[in-house]
Amino acid sequence: MKILHTSDWHLGQMLYSYDRTEEYRHFFTRLKEILRWEMPDAMLVSGDIFDVSNPSAAVARMFKDTILELHTLVPDMKIIVTAGNHDSASRIDIDRNLWRSSGIHVIGGLDRKDGTYNFSDIIIKIADKGYVVALPFVNRASLPKLKNGKGGEEALFGALEEKVNKINTEGLPVVLMAHLAVADCDMQGHRERPIGGFDAVDVEVFGSGFDYVALGHIHKPQCFGNGRIAYSGAPLAVSFDEDFPHTVSIVNVERGESPEIENLEIKPLRALKTIPEEGVPFKKALKTIDKLSDKDLSYIRLNVCQEEDLPVDCMEQAVARSKDKNCRFCTFKFTSVRETPAEPLLSGLKxxxxxxxxxxxxxxxxxxxxxxxxxxxxxxxxxxxxxxxxxxxxxxxxxxx
Ligand SMILES: [Mn+2]
Structure with missing residues (x-):
């Protein structure tokens, strides 16, 4: 089974009050190219569809129109989208049945009645190729705690594995989607943004029954356990600290074998640049804007050394300096000149x-x-x-x- 794995689109994000619609369109154009070329059996979007729980009508429409366009483009490809911690599960579920009538699966929350989960809607067969378990973001606090003190994910994943194995009499490959943080993952770029319920799970909790775990939540592409558990990463940087290539993954999954993953880079329409590389005095930092080419559409964060007293109108000065350019000035990064604090903060205080x-x-x-x-x-x-x-x-x- 061949899948396209992506996550964390964060549609509708405003970066320092700049609208990013054209950047999302740019990504969708590239995504269409990839889909036409790769013709995967399924496209999985593992959570954080939108940046906020109540996206604007225009953003919600862009999502719906795009998904329908992709469906028309590759009709035999199953599209499966799950909600992340940024999404409102109940809002996403408004259209769950409507989507399903078009053969598309958009899952907001996990149905639970009287303490029992209903998995029937989230175990999806991909033609005669395999199964996908479309698990959306689940709040850890809502999961029953296990007797051994471990998190309830282990029980949940175990129950899902059991259920899918019962159906999967043909021995087809099985993929689990989830939106969570794995212990020891590289969270580069996440410090700036508050992330809901950011306590991580150990990779062992996924058990050994899934042939691929398609994760969302962490924006840097990375994998664990011979590539069996992986983040595709976000297609667009959502903060200046996400200083790494952004990708979607093409994954070939076979039963009982290590998956083959190929990460395809999504070149941004507007890069997020911190310039210059080292922190410099304010006036010198301003000059780096002059050196940018007019063709450069990047978002700019100016790297200023810490010890300096910035003028009160520093923002206005930087905006004025970039007025005739096509870049978008955003903010400053203050780089400390000292390696270690001059004096440890409130150390040894009772x-x-x-x-x-x-x-x-x-x-x-x-x-x-x-x-x-x-x-x-x-x-x-x-x-x-x-x-x-x-x-x-x-x-x-x-x-x-
Ligand atoms: Mn995210």
Whole structure:
């Protein structure tokens, strides 16, 4: 069975308030090319279809129109899409039956009644080629805990394996889709974004009955256990720290064999660039914008060294500097000049000692740990004291009534 595995489209994402619709269209054009060339038996999208749980009407429409277009393009290919932690399971499920009437599977949540799961809707046969278990994101907290203290995923995956094995009398290959973090995975780029329920599962919990586990959630493509368990990665970078090639995977899955994975790079319409490579003073960083070619459509994050006191209108200056270019200025990255903190932050402090500290003392300790200059630290502390004073005055007037 040949599948195209992708995940984490995050449709509708606004990057520093820039609209990314044209970038998604660019990705879909490339995806169509790949599908026409590869003609896989199934296309699997393992969660995080949308960036937010309530995407705009235009974004929801783009998704639906695109899926229908792909279905028309390769009618024999099964399309299976599951919800991730960014998606609203119930909203995605509004159209579950409507999709199914077109032979497409879009699964929002796992049905459960009186503590028993209903798996019939998520075990999908791919012609005479194999089976896909379309498991959407499941909140860990909702899973029953096992007696040995382990997470309930193990029981869930075990039950799914048992159920699919009963149906799979022909001995066809079986693929499990899931949206979660695997322990020890490379989470490069994820620090900037809060990720729901980011506690990871061990690879052992998948058991040995699935021939391929098509994962979503982590945006960097990577695999575990001879490639049997893999992230295809996101097709577009959603943050500047996702500094790696973005891909979709073509996977050949056979029963009882290690899958063959080929990661196909999705070249971005607009790259996310942090320039220059090393942090430099603000004025010098601005000059790197001048050097960009007019053809360069990249999103730009300027790399500025930490110790410098930035002008208050630094954002406006950078935007003005890129006005006549086609790049999109986004933000600054502050690179610390020091390798290690000048002073470790609040080290060796007991809880009761911390409780007794004044806000200014905590702030001062933080500034010192960041290696921020004496003058700047004093300016900041003055501001903090002013705010504190204003707050206490407000508090007094509230109390006076
Ligand atoms: Mn994601």
């Amino acid at each position: 809880t009761f000692e911390f409780k007794e500290m004044e806000p200014c003392e905590v702030a001062e300790s933080y500034f010192r740990s960041m290696g921020i200059s004496e003058t700047l630290t004093n300016d900041y502390l003055d501001l903090i004291m002013q705010i504190q004073e204003e707050l206490s005055q407000e508090d007094d007037s509230v109390k006076r009534g």
